Amino acid sequence: APDFVEKLDFVPDIFFFDAAEAGLRYLAAELHRRGTLVYFEPESDADKKKFTKAIEVSDIVKFSHEKVSDLSFVEQYPDKLFIRTMGAEGLEFNLCGKGWVKVASVQNDNVVDWEGAGDWTTSQFIACLCEIDMLSVAQMTINSVKECLQIACKTASRSVSYLGSKG
Numbered sequence: 674a675p676d677f678v679e680k681l682d683f684v685p686d687i688f689f690f691d692a693a694e695a696g697l698r699y700l701a702a703e704l705h706r707r708g709t710l711v712y713f714e715p716e717s718d719a720d721k722k723k724f725t726k727a728i729e730v731s732d733i734v735k736f737s738h739e740k741v742s743d744l745s746f747v748e749q750y751p752d753k754l755f756i757r758t759m760g761a762e763g764l765e766f767n768l769c770g771k772g773w774v775k776v777a778s779v780q781n782d783n784v785v786d787w788e789g790a791g792d793w794t795t796s797q798f799i800a801c802l803c804e805i806d807m808l809s810v811a812q813m814t815i816n817s818v819k820e821c822l823q824i825a826c827k828t829a830s831r832s833v834s835y836l837g838s839k840g
Contacts, residue, residue, distance in 0.1 A: 674699040685709050686808050687799055691716065693723035702730040710808045714795060716740060728753070732810045735795060754810050754818065756798075758791055763826060768818055769810065776822045779830035788837065790829040797828035 674696040688704045690697040691714045701711045713731035717740040718724040728734055728750060735756040747755050751770035758764045763778035801821035807813055 674703075678703045686803065687712055689714070689795075689799070690727075693720065693727035698723075698727055698730055701727070705730055705732070710802075710810075712795070712799065714791075718743070735791075737791065752810060754813060756822070758794065764794070764822060766818055766822060768813055768815055771815060774815055774819060776819060776826060779827050790833050793832040794822075794825045794829040797825040798822060801825065 678700060684707045685704065687710045688701055689712045690701055693713075693715060701713070705711045710733070711731045712733045712735070713727050714735045715724055715727065718736075725746065728746065731753065733754045733756065735758065738757055738759045741757070744755075744757070747767055748770060753769070755767045756764060757766070757773075761778055763776050765773045765775045767773050798821050801824050802808060805817065805821070807817055807821075
């Protein structure tokens with residue numbers, strides 16, 4: 674990881690990682706220090722120490738209500754955006770400790786396969802942030818985050834109409 678960062682000849686806008694392993698945390702910390710927006714999507718919080726270390730080097734943390742149930746850690750990080758997905762119930766987010774805001778799911782009567790809906794949510798949310806040039810949590814507003822997440826929920830809803838995670 675240190676060699677990789679040292680050889681980088683550009684600074685990426687966004688760094689996404691989904692495992693709290695040491696090498697990825699190192700990359701996240703170094704890129705964050707250089708101005709990259711860091712997006713962490715953990716599988717779970719089973720290893721609390723790694724989970725906490727990964728949050729510390731991230732700007733945005735998105736997780737499933739099924740995999741991370743204790744939200745007490747959120748209040749310790751007033752400079753981050755937390756997104757909690759809740760399946761058919763939609764999602765909610767907490768921007769910089771301003772409280773949880775609900776975003777409704779988008780009804781789809783042609784559900785074939787839920788696989789990949791969260792990935793579509795993430796990719797569309799990131800695309801929306803890039804589109805509006807909002808690549809810093811400090812620039813984000815509750816309205817801008819909500820609008821981007823509503824678009825992301827629409828994309829995720831469409832994605833479940835197809836078999837397989839790559840719809």
